Amino acid sequence: HRPKRGCPFLPRCRFALERCATEAPPLEEKAQGQWAACWAELGGPPTTATPAPAAAAEAQDGEPLLSVRGLRVHFPVRRWPWRPPMVVRAVDGIDLELAPGRTLGVVGESGCGKTTAGRAVLRLIRPTAGAVVFQGQDLVPLPEEQVRSLRPRMQMVFQDPYGSLDPRMRVRDAVAEPLVVHGVARGAEARRRVEELLEMVGLPADAGDRYPHQLSGGQRQRVSIARALALRPALIVADEPTSALDVSVRAQILNLMRRLQDQLGLAYLFISHDLSVIRHMSNWVAVMYLGRVVELAGRDTLYRDPQHPYTRALLSAVPVPDPVVERSRRRSPIRGDVPDPARPPAGCRFHTRCPLAFDRCRTEEPPLRRLQDGHWAACFLASGAADGDAA
Helix, strand or coil, X not given: CCCCCCCCCHHHCCCCCHHHHCCCCCCEEEECCEEECCCCCCCCCCCCCCCCCCCCCCCCCCCCCEXXXXXXXXXXXXXXXXXXXXXXXXXXXXXXXXXCCCEEEEECCCCCCHHHHHHHXXXXXXXXXXEEEECCEECCCCCHHHHHHHHHHEEEECCCCCCCCCCCCXXXXXXXXXXXXXXXXXXXXXXHHHHHHHHHCCCCHHHHHCCXXXXXXXXXXXXXXXXXXXXXXXXXXXXXXXXXCCHHHHHHHHHHHHHHHHHHCCEEEEEECXXXXXXXXXXXXXXXXXXXXXXXXXXXXXXXXXCCHHHHHHHHCCCCXXXXXXXXXXXXXXXXXXXXXXXXXXXXXXXXXXXXXCHHHHHCCCCCEECCCCCEECCCCCCCCCXXXXX
């Protein structure tokens, strides 16, 4: 094998310069006592994530690609055969919008309803009530046949890449399956398209001959992404797509998804419990708690000035890679457990765990109110909320 030219980290570096492809940088002193082999002058303190290239309070001009209004998903559960079934309010009235080519991050603890909301948006779960308007058409009342015809434009990348692929199918057949099922391509045309897709997601051509168990976790997730892209969708719901991967592979997959978004104009509904990942990927962020959206804002606004106590507690748990800053930070741990979604507490659903709760919180549910600069929060103590100005 001939030795590779240039910087060996080039294929995974988002700060790459032209000379990185031809010249290997020497190890040289960048600051007192600090050496690095890099042509780029990065500078600045380390951060937990690199923000996406978007303004915090940007307006989503024009018609949204996806508009969710009053979405509810309730599940009847019979816990005892002699008692009537209870209703689990997995998603209990949320409003969201997503513009073409942008990313809306949905974050919250396990059991907050974010995965159920993502599946309901794609009609993989039938909503109990509300509207899901995709490219101007409400999916909720449509019969399954009409929803199936819209599937090519909206796809999903699942959390477990191994579980989402048929272990009996070779990679090329798994990626080609959507093309064949929807009558888009067959035979030589399908094979050509599969080769393009595998190259697009950074897999070698011979990966098509393998089975899922012969691939690493990162490679399997690349196959899942290629399969989702086969029909050229406008929207991808990504449900914890990197949570099953180790840290280095996670970064590769996230950067791949960002690159594909830039190339193809994809819109992502990106679901995660990891606020660092959400910050890296999102333009707007919705924070969910017990089936409701409790805060919604542009990414930079939310991370700089969180207005809901739940959001503040989540952010305080994110580690900072600076020992001095980390030791001086004030923590706001969330006490107690998430209440039973079949029996949500009266008033504000977070009041049973909120250190700032007062009498009104226990009896009256705060609406999602508009604050300044495109910022919404469902909290009576949120600064700048105007009475009667609900979203």
